[in-house]
Amino acid sequence: MIRQNRVIAGVMGGIVFCVSFSYALETDSLFSENTAALFIKQASEVHQEDPLDILRTEQAMTFLKAAASLDTKPGEIPEQMLRIGIVGPCDGPDYSEHLAWSLGRYLNERSDLEVVSGALRCTLDRLNSRIDREVMLDQLLRKYSSVNTAFASELATQLGLLAVEKADMQSALNYLSSAHQFNPYNQLAFSKLLELSAAQGIAPAASVPIVQTRRVLEMNPYDLDAAVRYADALRQLQMYDIASDAYAYVDQVHQFLYPGQPLSDDIVQGWLFSCYHGDRLQTKCLDLTETYRDPERFNLLLEAVAGKTLIKLGRPEKGKRLLESAAQKAESLVSAKNLSEPVYPEYLAWFYSFVLEQPEKSLAWSNQAFIADPNRQGVGAIFSYSLALNGQNDLAKHYAEPLKETDQIAALTLAVVQLSADDKQPALDALRATVEMLPDSFVAEKAIHLLKEYESDYIRSVSLGTIREDLENKYGSRVVSDFMHPADRCSVKLLFNGSDFLYGADFPGRLVIENTSDETLIISDEGLLQGYLRVDAVLDGGLNVEIGNLLSMRFRPSQPILPGKHLSVPLDLNRGRLKRVLLTYPQADVQIHFTAYLDPVTSESGNSENRMKGIKPVHAQIRRRGVVLSQNFLLQRLDVLSKGQPGQKYRAAALFTGLLAEQAAVELSGADFRHVRVERALLTDSVRKMLVDKDWKIRVHTLSCLLSLSVPLDGIVGEVSENLNHDKWPVRLTTMVLLAKAQPETFQKVLDWAVQHDSYELNRRMAMALGGTQAEPETDETPPEVTN
Numbered sequence: 001m002i003r004q005n006r007v008i009a010g011v012m013g014g015i016v017f018c019v020s021f022s023y024a025l026e027t028d029s030l031f032s033e034n035t036a037a038l039f040i041k042q043a044s045e046v047h048q049e050d051p052l053d054i055l056r057t058e059q060a061m062t063f064l065k066a067a068a069s070l071d072t073k074p075g076e077i078p079e080q081m082l083r084i085g086i087v088g089p090c091d092g093p094d095y096s097e098h099l100a101w102s103l104g105r106y107l108n109e110r111s112d113l114e115v116v117s118g119a120l121r122c123t124l125d126r127l128n129s130r131i132d133r134e135v136m137l138d139q140l141l142r143k144y145s146s147v148n149t150a151f152a153s154e155l156a157t158q159l160g161l162l163a164v165e166k167a168d169m170q171s172a173l174n175y176l177s178s179a180h181q182f183n184p185y186n187q188l189a190f191s192k193l194l195e196l197s198a199a200q201g202i203a204p205a206a207s208v209p210i211v212q213t214r215r216v217l218e219m220n221p222y223d224l225d226a227a228v229r230y231a232d233a234l235r236q237l238q239m240y241d242i243a244s245d246a247y248a249y250v251d252q253v254h255q256f257l258y259p260g261q262p263l264s265d266d267i268v269q270g271w272l273f274s275c276y277h278g279d280r281l282q283t284k285c286l287d288l289t290e291t292y293r294d295p296e297r298f299n300l301l302l303e304a305v306a307g308k309t310l311i312k313l314g315r316p317e318k319g320k321r322l323l324e325s326a327a328q329k330a331e332s333l334v335s336a337k338n339l340s341e342p343v344y345p346e347y348l349a350w351f352y353s354f355v356l357e358q359p360e361k362s363l364a365w366s367n368q369a370f371i372a373d374p375n376r377q378g379v380g381a382i383f384s385y386s387l388a389l390n391g392q393n394d395l396a397k398h399y400a401e402p403l404k405e406t407d408q409i410a411a412l413t414l415a416v417v418q419l420s421a422d423d424k425q426p427a428l429d430a431l432r433a434t435v436e437m438l439p440d441s442f443v444a445e446k447a448i449h450l451l452k453e454y455e456s457d458y459i460r461s462v463s464l465g466t467i468r469e470d471l472e473n474k475y476g477s478r479v480v481s482d483f484m485h486p487a488d489r490c491s492v493k494l495l496f497n498g499s500d501f502l503y504g505a506d507f508p509g510r511l512v513i514e515n516t517s518d519e520t521l522i523i524s525d526e527g528l529l530q531g532y533l534r535v536d537a538v539l540d541g542g543l544n545v546e547i548g549n550l551l552s553m554r555f556r557p558s559q560p561i562l563p564g565k566h567l568s569v570p571l572d573l574n575r576g577r578l579k580r581v582l583l584t585y586p587q588a589d590v591q592i593h594f595t596a597y598l599d600p601v602t603s604e605s606g607n608s609e610n611r612m613k614g615i616k617p618v619h620a621q622i623r624r625r626g627v628v629l630s631q632n633f634l635l636q637r638l639d640v641l642s643k644g645q646p647g648q649k650y651r652a653a654a655l656f657t658g659l660l661a662e663q664a665a666v667e668l669s670g671a672d673f674r675h676v677r678v679e680r681a682l683l684t685d686s687v688r689k690m691l692v693d694k695d696w697k698i699r700v701h702t703l704s705c706l707l708s709l710s711v712p713l714d715g716i717v718g719e720v721s722e723n724l725n726h727d728k729w730p731v732r733l734t735t736m737v738l739l740a741k742a743q744p745e746t747f748q749k750v751l752d753w754a755v756q757h758d759s760y761e762l763n764r765r766m767a768m769a770l771g772g773t774q775a776e777p778e779t780d781e782t783p784p785e786v787t788n
Contacts, residue, residue: 030069030728030729030730031070031071031072032070032071032697032700033071034646034697034701035067035070035697035700036066036067036068036070036071036075036077037067038704039064039066039067040063040076040080041704042063042704042707042708043059043060043061043063043064043067044060044080044572044575045575045576045579046060046063047059047060047084048575048576051084051087051088052087052088054092054093055770055771057084057087057088057092058092058765058768058769059737059766059770060084061081061085061093062762062765062766062769063766064077064081064084065098065762066730066733066762066766074105077102077105078101078103078104078105078106079115081095081098081101081102082099082103082116082118082119085098085099085122086099086115086118086121087118094126095122096122096126099119099122099123100123102119103116103119107148107151109147109148109558109559110557110558110559111148111151111558112555112557112558113148113150113154113556113557113558114554114555114556116148116151117151117154120140120151120154120155120158123136130162130165133158133162134159134162137155137159137162138159140155141155141159149182149183150182150183150558150559151558152179152182153178153182153183153186153189154179154183154186156175156176156178156182156189157176157179157188157192159171159175160172160173160174160175160189160192161192169196169199169200172196173193173196173197173202176189176190176193176196177193180193184212184215185219185522185524185526185560187212187216187219190212194209206237206463207466207471210233210234210237210467213226213229214230216230217230218481218519219524219526219528220526220528221253221481221489221528222256222257222486222528222612223526224250224254224257227246227249227250227253228250228267230246231243231246231247231267231270231271231274232270234246235270235274236438237462237464237467238277238439238460239467239468240273240274240275240277240279240440241278241281242468242471242480243270243274244271244274244275244278244281245480247267247271247274248271248480249481249483250263250271251267253483256483256485256614257613265299265301268288268292268302272285272288272289272305273440273441274440275288276305276309276312277440282312283313285309286306286309286310286313289302289303289305289306289309293306297340297341298329298333298341298343300326300343300347300351303323303325303326304326304442306322307320307322307323307356308442320356323355323356326351327348327356330347330348330351331348334348344369344372345365345366345372346365346369346378346379346382346383348361348365349362349363349365349366349369350378350382350409352365353385353386354442354443354445355442359386359389359390360390362385362386362389363387366382366386367383367386369382369383370383378407380399380400380402380403380410381400381407381409381413383399384397384398384399384400384410385400385409385410385416387399387413388400388413388416388417388420389416393417393421397414400414401414408434408437408438408443408444411433412434412447414430415447418430419450424454427454428451428454428456431448431450431451431456431458432447434447436461478518484517486528486613486615487614488516489515489516489517489519489521489528490514490515490516490517490528491513491514492596492618493511493618493620494510494512494535494594494596494618494619494620495510495512495620496508496620496622499621499622500623501625502624502625502627503624503626503627503658504583504586504651504654506574507573507574507622508570508571508572508573509535509570509571509572509573510568510571511533511569511596511618512566512567512568513529513567513569514561514566515561515562515563515564515565515566516564517563518563519563521560521561521562522561523555523556523557523561523567524556528612529598529599529612530554530599530611531554531556532554532598532599532600533552533553533571533596533597533598533600534551534552534596534597534600534608535550535551535552535595536548536549536550536594536608537593537594537595538592538593538595539581539592540591541588541589541591541673542585542587542588542674543581543585543590543671543673545577547576550575550576550577551573551575555569573594578592579708580708580710582624583658583661583705583708583709584658584661584662584709585626585658585662585665585671585673586626586627586658586659587626587627587629587659587662587673587674587675588624588671589625591622591623592621592622592624593619593620593621594619594620594621595617596619596620597609597610598611598612598617599611599612626673627655629678634678634682637652637655637656637686638686641690642689646695646698649690649701650701652686653690653702653705654701656683656687656690657687657702657705657706657709657711658705659678659683660683660711660712661709661710662675663677663678664711664712681715684714684716687702687719688716688719691716691719691720696728696730697730699723699726699731700730700731703731703734703738704734706720706738707734707737707741710741713742720738720739721735721739723735724736724739729760729763733762733763733766736750736751736767736770737770740770740771748771748772751767751770751771751772751773752767752772752773754767754772755768755772756774
C-alpha cells in the first residue's frame with residue numbers, strides 16, 4: 001500500500017499543533033447527494049464574497065467539481081458552474097471546458113438566456129482568431145439550434161456579424177435571416193439584415209418593416225420613441241385611420257411618462273395630418289387643432305391644417321377667413337423680436353404656395369428669405385418653387401436641381417418646370433415620386449392635384465390591403481394596442497413555500513411574473529422588463545438588522561411570456577449575511593421582510609424604485625422561529641449524536657455549531673433577545689463527537705457548518721485538524737478550507753505541502769486556490785515543520 005506523510009497544523013491560544021500522519025491513496029469512488037449539495041452551497045458562498053477574485057472563483061469551481069464527483073446527477077451543478085464561470089475576470093483561469101460541459105447539461109428550451117449568453121461571451125473571449133470563433137459558433141449553432149431558438153438566434157447573429165467583417169455578404173444575409181427567424185424579437189439581427197439588404201439592392205416585402213416596428217412596440221409598450229416610429233411609419237404608408245389611432249396611443253404614453261407636459265410639435269403635426277387625410281376624421285382633426293392651439297405661441301402649420309380641414313368639410317368661407325387671419329398674424333410676427341419660436345419669411349412663402357395659394361406673395365416672401373439667409377433649411381427649395389410659380393423656370397431649375405433628392409418642394413419644382421416645357425411623361429413620373437417622399441404633406445397634395453389636372457392618377461407603390469392583412473394576421477384587433485398601465489399588464493409576486501421556518505431550514509423564494517395583458521411580455525434589453533433584480537432584507541423581532549442588496553442578479557427567459565402565462569424565477573435568498581445571521585443566532589425569533597426591485601433605479605430623492613413607473617417593488621415576509629431550548633430538547637439532541645440517523649445528525653450538527661457561534665456573537669455584540677445559555681463544554685464536546693463520527697459524511701457536514709458560521713475553533717481545533725488525516729477526500733477538502741480560513745498565516749506550509757502530495761487531484765487544486773504554491777519537487781517527503 002502506498003502511503004504519504006501529511007502535516008496537521010492548528011493554532012489556538014498561540015500553541016502550534018504539528019502532527020505527522022499518513023493515509024492511503026484513494027481508489028474507490030464516493031457518492032453522497034447531501035455532501036454534493038453542501039459543496040454547491042459552499043461554492044456559492046465563497047464566490048459571493050468577492051465574485052471578481054480569481055482565487056475565490058477557483059475555490060468555487062473546485063467545490064462544484066467536487067460536488068459533481070459525488071453525485072451522478074448534475075442537478076444544480078451546471079447552472080451554478082455557468083453562473084460562477086461567466087463572472088470571473090478575463091485574465092483568470094480558463095474555464096471554457098467547464099462551461100462547455102455545463103452548457104450541454106443546462107441548456108433547454110426554457111433556460112435563462114442571460115446565463116447561456118454569458119457562457120458564450122466568455123468562451124469567445126478566450127479564442128484568439130476570427131476563424132476559431134466562427135468554428136466554435138458554427139458548432140454550437142448546429143448542436144443547439146433545435147434546443148433553444150433564442151440562443152440559436154444569438155449564435156446566428158454573431159456568425160452574421162463575423163461574415164460582414166470578412167465581406168462575405170451572402171453568408172451574412174443568410175445568418176442574419178436565420179437569426180430573425182429563430183427569434184423575431186432579435187432587433188439587432190433585423191436592423192443589420194435591413195441595412196445589408198439595402199446595400200445589396202434587395203427590398204423586403206412592404207409589410208416586413210412595419211410589422212417589425214409594431215413588434216418593437218410590443219416588446220415595450222411604454223417606449224415613446226418606438227410608439228412614435230410606429231405611428232409615423234403608418235402615416236408614411238398612408239394608412240391614416242390606423243395612424244390616427246397610433247398617435248392617440250402615443251399621446252397616452254406621453255401623458256403616462258411625462259404628466260402635464262405637452263406633446264412635441266412633430267407628434268402633433270403627424271396626428272393632425274393623419275386625421276386630415278383619414279376617412280371621416282376631419283372633425284377629429286378640428287378638435288385636435290383646438291386642443292393644441294396655444295395662445296402664447298403661434299403655430300402657422302396648425303392654423304393651415306385647421307383652415308384646409310374646414311374647406312374639406314364643406315365650409316369654405318369659414319376656412320378661408322381662418323387662413324387669411326393666420327396669414328395676417330404670421331406677417332405681423334415676421335419682424336417681431338424675442339419670440340420663443342420666430343416666424344421666418346420662408347414660412348409665409350410656403351403658406352402662400354400650398355395653403356392660401358397666391359404666387360406673387362409666395363415669391364415676395366421667398367425672395368425676402370433668400371436675401372436674409374439663402375443657406376437656411378428650406379429657403380432654397382421654396383425660393384425655387386416660387387420662381388416656377390411665377391414663370392421663371394430656368395432660375396427655378398437652377399436652385400432646385402441640387403436639392404431634388406432630399407427636398408420634396410425641390411422635387412415638385414422640377415416637375416412643374418417639366419410640365420411648363422410640355423415634357424409631360426417625365427413630369428408625371430416626377431410628380432408621383434414627389435408624393436412618395438412625404439405622402440401626407442400639402443406639397444404631396446399639390447402634386448396629386450397636378451396629376452389629376454393632367455388626367456393621370458397617383459397609385460400607391462405598395463398594397464395597403466396586403467400590409468393591413470399581415471398586421472391583422474399577427475396582431476388581430478391589436479394592430480394598435482389599447483393603452484394599459486404597467487400594473488395591469490403584469491403582476492409580480494415574491495413567494496415562498498410557507499411562512500414559518502425552523503432553524504437551519506432553507507426557504508427558497510420564487511419571483512413570479514404573470515402576464516395579465518393580451519400581448520406577449522418580453523424580458524430583454526428592449527423589453528418592458530429588462531430582468532435586473534435586487535432583493536433587500538430587514539430583520540426585526542429578536543434581532544434588528546438591515547441587509548441591503550442581499551441578492552443582485554439578472555434573468556432573461558428564452559421564451560416570451562404569453563398572455564395568461566407566468567414566469568417563475570427561483571431565488572436563493574438564504575445567502576450571504578442573512579444566512580450567517582440566521583445560523584449564528586439559533587434562539588432568535590425573527591421576522592424577515594423582503595423587498596424585491598425589478599430593474600432598480602435611484603429616484604431623485606435618493607430612494608430605490610423600479611425603473612418602470614406603475615410597477616411597484618414587491619414585498620414579502622416570513623418568520624424564522626427561534627429554537628426553544630429545554631432540558632428534554634437538549635437530551636434528545638445529545639442522544640442523536642450516538643444513536644441518530646444521518647438526517648438527525650445533520651440537524652444536530654447545525655444546532656450545536658450554531659449555539660457555539662451564538663455564544664461568541666452575543667458576547668461580542670451584546671445582542672439582546674431571549675435565549676438560554678448552554679455550558680460551552682457541553683457544546684464543544686458535542687461538536688467533537690461529530691467531528692470524529694465514523695460516517696465521513698457527518699464529519700463533512702459538521703465541518704461545513706463550522707465553515708459557514710466562522711465559529712472560533714477554541715476547544716475543537718485538535719479534532720478539526722485530525723480530519724486532515726482522514727482517508728476520504730471530501731473530509732480532507734473541507735478541513736483544509738476551514739483551517740485555511742481560520743488560521744491563514746500558520747497554515748501556509750500545509751497548503752504548500754498539499755499542493756504537492758495530496759492523493760486526490762481536486763484537493764491539490766483546492767490547496768492551490770487557497771494560496772498554496774507549487775514548489776520544486778523534493779526527494780525527501782518528510783513533512784515540513786510549521787511554526788507560529
